[in-house]
């Protein structure tokens with residue numbers, strides 16, 4: 001019955017039935033996406049991931065010269081620096097993403113997860129995110145920009161409660177979940193049957209991690225509560241508290257200390273409770289208490305975990321022959337090729353962004369690193385001779401004696417609420433060079449932050465939408481509907 005129906009359905013969908021010899025049962029269907037005749041085809045570059053690295057590469061690569069295909073479970077590029085703003089509705093979700101399919105001359109897009117790479121047949125095995133069916137995509141060149149995922153360090157209660165009281169902040173759907181949870185907490189607390197202790201718990205928001213993303217989220221949360229919630233839930237004001245937990249003794253470890261001091265001072269003045277030098281040891285779903293290493297506990301309505309990164313399953317388990325460095329990041333050389341002492345990948349496999357590391361010049365997991373690497377690699381491909389990679393050795397992508405990739409830091413920026421921001425120029429310039437430009441903070445830095453990110457937008461849609469939403473939330477407040 002079932003087996004017959006499955007066979008018939010596979011035949012209708014053009015999938016060849018593969019049968020396990022031992023028990024004559026159907027195996028998961030595997031389809032090879034379009035085998036090509038070498039003569040007609042342009043070299044095919046397959047990009048894994050549509051984030052800062054993948055999407056930037058896709059934008060810059062010459063799609064008339066190469067058949068460029070993208071595999072990613074996200075059908076959009078997400079402008080991560082603006083993600084904290086979308087959590088509380090300063091910006092709407094639509095305004096901070098770009099659909100992959102709107103890139104002109106895109107060869108193909110597969111909404112799927114890459115599972116593994118076979119370097120002998122030059123095929124990537126993927127799993128469609130809707131059907132779960134497996135299929136393979138052939139490549140001449142592979143650019144892996146699969147990013148990284150949130151690392152909970154196996155802290156008890158964190159991964160188990162994800163999407164309930166605990167949230168990550170990495171993808172667009174996370175921002176939507178957090179916004180809904182905040183509003184759920186307010187609505188639950190507003191019901192007259194809720195007692196005071198429960199109200200206190202529901203309206204206690206804990207952010208874990210003291211990096212720029214957490215500080216921006218805390219700033220946004222505080223603005224939202226002060227400017228919008230005060231208007232719509234005036235009776236709940238006294239119950240609200242925001243906690244920021246950081247294991248190090250200071251916030252913003254990657255910024256100049258002067259910036260960290262300013263942010264800490266401002267947060268304290270705005271009644272944000274800082275727990276520095278403390279780490280979260282667990283979350284108890286029964287009591288809703290976040291446990292800290294100093295023995296204290298915070299009754300919590302919502303916890304956002306933004307405290308670490310680990311590699312995706314694809315990078316950890318799907319790349320057998322690939323050398324891995326610290327945190328299982330893919331080791332790459334100075335031309336972004338995966339380290340390949342036995343030449344198994346024939347110089348056809350590149351990796352960049354958060355999933356890759358060059359052991360001689362390790363770079364932080366930053367959007368500007370992934371973006372610059374992607375642009376540099378796309379330029380090399382664009383300048384390479386036509387036809388490279390089909391039959392010719394792939395080493396020809398780079399001209400002999402071509403310069404290696406070199407990162408140029410543009411400095412770091414953040415906002416921390418109340419129209420305040422900070423710009424840290426202390427590391428502007430070539431990698432590991434100190435500059436004397438110092439750091440700025442205040443309204444001017446906030447304006448620089450907004451202008452810089454507005455200028456970085458790829459589409460006119462977002463260049464129009466973003467200032468519109470900024471203006472709308474300044475003038476008319478943020479949206480507080482749950483959906």
Ligand code: FAD
Pocket residue numbers: 048049050051052053054071072073074080081082083084112113114115145146147148169170171212213312314352353354355365366367368369370413
């Ligand atoms: P990502 O941009 O994470 O993209 C990875 C892509 O791979 C995604 O599309 C994902 O869906 C896809 N993928 C994952 N697994 C698979 C698979 N198995 N198969 C196929 N595709 C897969 N950096 C800054 O420099 N400045 C900032 O202000 C800043 N703010 C940030 C704010 C937030 C909230 C976050 C989360 C990050 C921020 N960052 C910032 C860091 C920056 O976003 C990352 O360093 C950057 O996104 C790395 O780019 P990437 O291409 O390596 O990975």
